[in-house]
Amino acid sequence: MNVFSNMKSSWNAKISSYQALDSKDKKTFWKETLINNAMYILILVAIIYTQAKNSYFLKPDSIVNIISLSAANIPIACGIAGCIVLTGTDLSAGRVVGLTACISASLLQSVTYATKMFPDLPVMPIWLVILIAIAVGGLVGWVNGFFVAKFSLHPFIVTLATQLIVYGCLLMYIMINGNNGQPLSGLDQSFKDFVTGSHLSVAGVPIPNYVFYAIVVVIFMWFMWNKTTFGKNMFAVGSSPEAANVSGVNVMKTTILVHTLAGCMYGITGFIESARIGSNQAGTGLNYECDAIAACVIGGVSFVGGTGKISGVVMGVFLLRIIFVALQFLSINQNLQYIIKGLIILIACSIDMRKYLVRK
Structure with missing residues (x-):
């Protein structure tokens, strides 16, 4: 009841504040x-329009499909969000997903x-493979964070370099033992059941297990961001590295940890994608970072840092x-979807920067 009372009071305060404004x-x-x-x-307009054009859009199986596709991308988005909070980005994320997917x-x-x-x-x-995927992703993230923090290089340059390095490692990996770049498929049934199997259905539509793994990731990342010293330091460094340093925050350590944690999230994404796709190759993970960055900006993670x-x-x-399903x-x-995706990123970033300039 207290929660509803507080919400009501807050809403009444906003109404009163609005009514006090003049017409201009x-x-x-x-x-x-x-x-x-x-x-x-x-x-919202797109959802209404799509439903009007195709009544199957909001059917239970379509909704579960949207939830499942979203869950598969949540770990990489949560990882790259930390890099954006530090006013950076990570162009290597997609290739790390591809490498860890092929390894898995x-x-x-x-x-x-x-x-x-x-x-x-x-x-x-399976638990050992998860740890290997997380370790590989974490190692790449550590390298990113080290070069960004130690040499004050822009994350764009560092992660562009590691993107190429990781892609080269991926190409060499799928060539070993006479595989010659063939797609890695024929996964063990226990692995597929662990990731894409289902123990719960909604309206007769099974919900894949990895949806619940994504929920665990969200809870873990929320705790790390909001309830730990690491999270407070991350936002402090993102807001102002100089001020954070004066306040006693180890900027280098925090930057490395943020990128390492991001890499671990990419590893989890790669592990999930490995079973979800079922046939992994050099193109696995391509442009995944674009979707993750767009999702973060739409969700209010600001490139100006600390937000x-x-x-x-x-x-x-x-x-x-x-939007993509619609x-x-x-x-x-x-092909047109790529144009729309680019426009979404551009518009979202423009709105984000406008908010920042208005606040200043």
Whole structure:
């Protein structure tokens, strides 16, 4: 009851504050509100329009599909969000997902699969493969953070370099043992059941297990961001590295930890994608970072640094996925979808920067 009372009081205070404005200020208020929430308004219009054109859009199976696709992208978005809070980005994220996906697939292929990459290797324990994927992703993240913090290099340059390095490692990895770049498939059934299996259904539509793994990731990242010294230091460094340093925050350590944690999230994404896709190759993970960055910006994680919420990241992932699924329901040309995706990023970043300039 106290929660509802507080919400009511807050709402009444906002109404009173609005009523106290003169006509000119009220017009400015509505103008700023519409501009700042333009992305959400456009998405709402898109949902209504798509449902009107195709009544299957909001059917249970479509909704579960949107939730599942979103869940698969939540870990990478939560990881890259930390880099954006530090006023940076991570262009290597997608390639790390591809590398860890291929590593996971190669270690969890069925022993009876004819073209198994490691024919003498038994199916490894799933928990061990998860740790390997997280370790590989974390290592790349550590390298990113080290070069950004130690040499004051821009994250764009560092992660562009590691993107190429990781992609080269991926290409060499899928060539070893006579695999010659063939897709890594034939995954063990226990692995597929662990990731894409289901123990819960909604309206007869099964919900994949990885949806619940994504929920665990969200809870973990929310705790790290909001309830730990690491999270407070991250926002302090993102707001002002100089001020954070004066306040006793180890800027170098915090920067490295943020990028390392991001890399671990990419590893988890790669592990999930490995089983979700079922056939992993050099192109796995391509441009995943674009979707993650767009989701973060839509969700309110600001490139000016020091601003962002995990709940906003999750909302951004869902909203972006709704748009992409809506485009498919409307039979929009897939090539055109890339243009729309680019426009979304551009508009979201423009709105974000405008908010920052208004605050200044």
